[in-house]
Amino acid sequence: MSEGKKNRRDFIKGSAAAGLTALISGTALSKSEVLAADGDNAKKALLMDNSLCIECQACRVACQNENEIDVEYSFIKFISNEVGEYPEVEYQLRRKSCMHCPDAPCIAACPVDALSEGKGQFTVIDAEECIVCGRCQEICPFEVPEMGEERMYKCDACQHLLAEDKEPACVNTCIAYALDFGDYEDMLEKGQERVDELKENHPEANLYTADYSEGEYGLLLILKTAPENLDLV
Amino acid sequence: MKLTRRNLLKKSGQLAGALALSLKGFNFFDWSAEAQEAEIEKAPTLCNTCGTQCGAWAYVKNGRVWKVEGHEEDGRSQGKLCARSHGGLRWVYDSDRIKEPLKRVGEEEFEPISWDQALDEIAEKLQDILHEYGPRTVGFGHYPRSTGTFYGERFMHALGVSTVCTHNTSCNAARNAGFINSMGGVPDADLANSKYVLMIGRNHGGGIRTDQMKKVSKALAGDTKIVCVDPRQNDIAKLADEWLPIVPGTDLALVLAISNYIIEEGLYDEEFVEEHAIGFEDYADNISRISPDWAEQITDIPADKIKEIAEELGGNRPQAIVHPSWGGAFGAVYANSDETARAVSCLNALLGNINQEGGLIFHPTPELGELDSDKHPAPEVPDTRRADGVGVMGEFPLAGDHGLPHYLMEKAKEGTFKSMFIRHHNPVRNFPDYDHMAEGFKSLELSVVFEINMTETAILADYILPECSFMEREEMISAVGGPKASIGMRTEVIPKVYEETKSFDEIIVELAERLDIGEYFNFTLDDLNEALLEPYDISLEEFKEKGSMLVDLEPPIGETDLNTRSGDFEFYSEVYEHAGRSAVVGWQPPAVGMNIEEDEFRFITGKEGFHSHTATANIPSLAQITKDYDTNRLWINSSVAEEMGIEDGDKVKVESSLAAREVRVKVTERIHPGTVFMPSGYGNRTPYYEKSQEIDTLNPNDLVPYRTSNISGHAMRQEALVTLEKV
Numbered sequence: 001m002s003e004g005k006k007n008r009r010d011f012i013k014g015s016a017a018a019g020l021t022a023l024i025s026g027t028a029l030s031k032s033e034v035l036a037a038d039g040d041n042a043k044k045a046l047l048m049d050n051s052l053c054i055e056c057q058a059c060r061v062a063c064q065n066e067n068e069i070d071v072e073y074s075f076i077k078f079i080s081n082e083v084g085e086y087p088e089v090e091y092q093l094r095r096k097s098c099m100h101c102p103d104a105p106c107i108a109a110c111p112v113d114a115l116s117e118g119k120g121q122f123t124v125i126d127a128e129e130c131i132v133c134g135r136c137q138e139i140c141p142f143e144v145p146e147m148g149e150e151r152m153y154k155c156d157a158c159q160h161l162l163a164e165d166k167e168p169a170c171v172n173t174c175i176a177y178a179l180d181f182g183d184y185e186d187m188l189e190k191g192q193e194r195v196d197e198l199k200e201n202h203p204e205a206n207l208y209t210a211d212y213s214e215g216e217y218g219l220l221l222i223l224k225t226a227p228e229n230l231d232l233v
Numbered sequence: 234m235k236l237t238r239r240n241l242l243k244k245s246g247q248l249a250g251a252l253a254l255s256l257k258g259f260n261f262f263d264w265s266a267e268a269q270e271a272e273i274e275k276a277p278t279l280c281n282t283c284g285t286q287c288g289a290w291a292y293v294k295n296g297r298v299w300k301v302e303g304h305e306e307d308g309r310s311q312g313k314l315c316a317r318s319h320g321g322l323r324w325v326y327d328s329d330r331i332k333e334p335l336k337r338v339g340e341e342e343f344e345p346i347s348w349d350q351a352l353d354e355i356a357e358k359l360q361d362i363l364h365e366y367g368p369r370t371v372g373f374g375h376y377p378r379s380t381g382t383f384y385g386e387r388f389m390h391a392l393g394v395s396t397v398c399t400h401n402t403s404c405n406a407a408r409n410a411g412f413i414n415s416m417g418g419v420p421d422a423d424l425a426n427s428k429y430v431l432m433i434g435r436n437h438g439g440g441i442r443t444d445q446m447k448k449v450s451k452a453l454a455g456d457t458k459i460v461c462v463d464p465r466q467n468d469i470a471k472l473a474d475e476w477l478p479i480v481p482g483t484d485l486a487l488v489l490a491i492s493n494y495i496i497e498e499g500l501y502d503e504e505f506v507e508e509h510a511i512g513f514e515d516y517a518d519n520i521s522r523i524s525p526d527w528a529e530q531i532t533d534i535p536a537d538k539i540k541e542i543a544e545e546l547g548g549n550r551p552q553a554i555v556h557p558s559w560g561g562a563f564g565a566v567y568a569n570s571d572e573t574a575r576a577v578s579c580l581n582a583l584l585g586n587i588n589q590e591g592g593l594i595f596h597p598t599p600e601l602g603e604l605d606s607d608k609h610p611a612p613e614v615p616d617t618r619r620a621d622g623v624g625v626m627g628e629f630p631l632a633g634d635h636g637l638p639h640y641l642m643e644k645a646k647e648g649t650f651k652s653m654f655i656r657h658h659n660p661v662r663n664f665p666d667y668d669h670m671a672e673g674f675k676s677l678e679l680s681v682v683f684e685i686n687m688t689e690t691a692i693l694a695d696y697i698l699p700e701c702s703f704m705e706r707e708e709m710i711s712a713v714g715g716p717k718a719s720i721g722m723r724t725e726v727i728p729k730v731y732e733e734t735k736s737f738d739e740i741i742v743e744l745a746e747r748l749d750i751g752e753y754f755n756f757t758l759d760d761l762n763e764a765l766l767e768p769y770d771i772s773l774e775e776f777k778e779k780g781s782m783l784v785d786l787e788p789p790i791g792e793t794d795l796n797t798r799s800g801d802f803e804f805y806s807e808v809y810e811h812a813g814r815s816a817v818v819g820w821q822p823p824a825v826g827m828n829i830e831e832d833e834f835r836f837i838t839g840k841e842g843f844h845s846h847t848a849t850a851n852i853p854s855l856a857q858i859t860k861d862y863d864t865n866r867l868w869i870n871s872s873v874a875e876e877m878g879i880e881d882g883d884k885v886k887v888e889s890s891l892a893a894r895e896v897r898v899k900v901t902e903r904i905h906p907g908t909v910f911m912p913s914g915y916g917n918r919t920p921y922y923e924k925s926q927e928i929d930t931l932n933p934n935d936l937v938p939y940r941t942s943n944i945s946g947h948a949m950r951q952e953a954l955v956t957l958e959k960v
């Protein structure tokens with residue numbers, strides 16, 4: 001492993017742990033509630049049911065078209081894993097894309113303010129401002145931003161579609177109906193309901209990150225398996 | 234200044250930086266969205282990347298097709314589109330598109346010619362062939378959808394040609410034959426309302442049909458138990474309640490054992506069998522010795538599991554289904570596929586699930602009008618004997634009118650078949666045994682391909698006629714049946730990208746005039762579409778704005794009359810008997826047999842959800858998925874690989890009776906140890922697909938020999954044994 005990569009790993013571990021502590025000590029009134037009360041920028045979330053995803057990549061390509069990014073880059077990736085032995089093998093999968101952290105560390109890290117909180121409280125990157133220094137990538141606990149030649153690449157929940165009251169392109173196209181979008185609280189509730197159903201056959205089922213922290217992440221993942229099996233902290 | 238999204242975003246950055254705090258009330262994105270709207274237009278179309286032809290909205294920005302979205306009012310897409318569709322719109326701007334008529338002047342060498350020259354020469358040569366050898370030596374092959382079927386058939390019929398073929402013998406011809414000849418058609422599976430579904434080989438996540446995928450997802454998320462049988466843990470098997478790996482080509486043994494057990498244990502629907510079926514006794518008798526224990530030896534599925542499946546199917550009927558599948562395990566894959574399909578149909582009949590909620594339903598298809606036959610007389614359907622042996626005793630009496638393109642290539646090599654017109658179809662690459670297909674095609678005296686890309690078939694043709702892409706042409710209205718039925722059409726989303734391209738209907742009309750059959754085409758596409766739209770209370774102009782429209786039709790729940798000869802379910806087929814085939818279904822091994830050498834593997838293939846046959850490997854966004862996830866590899870079971878000293882990513886030589894090829898392997902627990910699997914979307918042999926060369930690898934049809942089933946005439950795409958050697 002290269003020195004740089006190793007350093008980053010250690011750093012992620014550290015920052016993830018720090019993130020968790022901060023979240024557990026969360027405030028009584030969540031940030032989304034504050035903002036909702038403000039009537040301005042209500043907290044939204046993407047809900048991804050990984051137990052239904054067929055990995056068809058429709059979301060990825062719809063997203064590339066929608067956001068007009070070069071095909072070498074993708075805001076949506078998948079992490080997968082085979083567990084067990086033939087024929088008792090289980091395939092596990094999750095979407096890997098921006099988690100839209102509360103108090104996103106990347107926003108604070110960006111030296112030119114290219115990152116900010118946008119509509120729906122998603123973390124938005126301004127490609128034109130980005131100087132490709134890679135700080136956001138280094139600090140991201142989920143190893144999300146991807147470095148291109150002229151900019152960093154990561155999901156912004158299709159800000160321009162949200163402005164038209166439309167859902168993000170991935171949600172709009174998912175042919176397995178694995179993706180949903182809406183108010184944070186609604187997505188949280190839906191996610192929890194689905195996890196309860198899944199628990200019957202998959203005792204490890206969980207809603208990531210809601211089951212692990214009080215922080216409100218803009219991407220909620222319904223998982224059949226423990227997060228550590230899918231490279232999550 | 235023109236507002237592009239890029240410089241809008243730039244502005245937004247400045248705004249956000251400088252004014253974020255003070256401008257809280259101002260919503261930049263609302264504003265920018267409005268500003269953008271001015272330059273974006275949307276028009277309805279039908280996707281053309283696979284055969285499903287999903288209703289879609291195409292968005293045009295600055296005159297270029299930018300993106301597609303699913304059309305909510307289309308029964309297929311229901312608002313959703315797959316990766317292939319999002320990628321497929323790149324075809325429109327593929328720099329290697331065919332831009333003008335081409336004439337072959339050497340081995341894969343072409344020169345551009347004018348339309349007049351192309352059509353004059355083709356018409357003259359075709360006249361000569363018809364005159365000298367007769368209409369029986371000419372054929373048309375295509376991927377059958379509205380415009381191609383109507384204009385292609387009408388044109389051929391007017392010339393006395395009866396040999397019209399589709400791709401079906403490399404797709405689902407066996408499945409269709411088995412169902413049609415017992416149940417009278419292929420029903421729709423009401424998955425979401427079913428309690429128990431056995432899916433044999435059908436991978437809805439790879440061979441995607443958007444509307445079917447919706448039902449599968451509902452079933453997966455709901456209370457339906459889904460059990461997947463497949464040598465490989467496919468894209469649905471990995472999400473389903475159970476995955477049962479099976480020895481490839483032995484699904485028939487499994488189905489017959491389940492059926493016999495259900496009969497023996499009295500788990501079947503006696504009332505349905507007595508009242509609405511014929512030949513039950515003969516059928517039951519014929520399979521009475523097929524036990525779960527015997528099937529275990531053949532299939533590798535434990536006898537107890539077979540009994541459990543039988544009990545769950547019987548216990549949950551009629552809300553239980555054995556899925557009618559598609560290509561999968563019995564579409565056109567093994568010598569016994571026709572009979573596996575028939576056995577699956579019979580098993581469903583035992584469950585009494587036909588036209589029952591949660592069972593199999595024959596949804597009607599919306600009605601379309603017709604041209605006034607007085608004003609626009611159609612040519613008579615010719616009684617010319619077909620060149621491909623369809624309906625001919627001694628050849629393929631039971632094969633449907635999907636025809637046998639692979640058998641035609643044998644006749645072309647013999648010199649008894651002279652000319653083929655191919656449209657939106659690539660038989661040379663997509664049927665087993667490339668050399669057989671290519672040699673046959675090259676032997677033709679006149680071959681004409683209507684295409685937008687230089688496919689493997691096109692590069693061997695005498696003439697290539699460039700069509701405009703699906704985004705640049707209007708087409709005939711078509712109807713799709715199903716729980717959500719609809720009618721839909723393609724509209725001209727953008728003007729022609731290349732001036733010298735034409736739509737298929739335009740070309741056919743011009744050719745028809747040169748062949749003195751212009752009288753059969755004395756109408757415009759608008760006249761035709763107006764006639765088709767006649768049953769509906771909407772004008773063509775309005776419909777072109779809408780593109781797709783749902784049509785409310787009652788499902789025939791409780792209907793027991795079937796579209797068979799007898800009107801009942803036919804466990805016993807007089808048609809098969811008359812044609813010298815077995816009147817009732819029974820066990821038949823795959824062509825490669827049951828006893829194979831220790832070092833041999835059964836070779837299987839299948840689709841990935843982001844590629845459509847070999848047509849999309851050249852699309853950058855789809856090819857990139859293959860690269861990113863390294864999917865163009867041969868799957869091999871982990872323990873077998875370990876024994877052979879093969880590691881993930883290693884290169885092996887894979888050899889069949891036909892050829893040897895090198896390919897990298899994917900070592901996985903998700904496949905039966907006696908099996909290797911290769912995705913079907915790679916191995917282009919056209920130098921014009923530059924991008925595809927970056928992901929080029931083995932194509933299954935390089936390894937599988939040419940064969941033809943004696944019922945539907947399908948091409949047995951998985952009848953091959955291979956050996957592996959690390960290189």
Ligand code: SF4
Nearest residue numbers: 053054056057059174
């Ligand atoms: S579109 Fe849906 S099913 Fe397909 S990969 Fe994306 S999330 Fe998964």
Ligand code: SF4
Nearest residue numbers: 280283286287315318
């Ligand atoms: S299934 Fe996909 S490729 Fe096929 S028609 Fe529908 S959207 Fe297009």
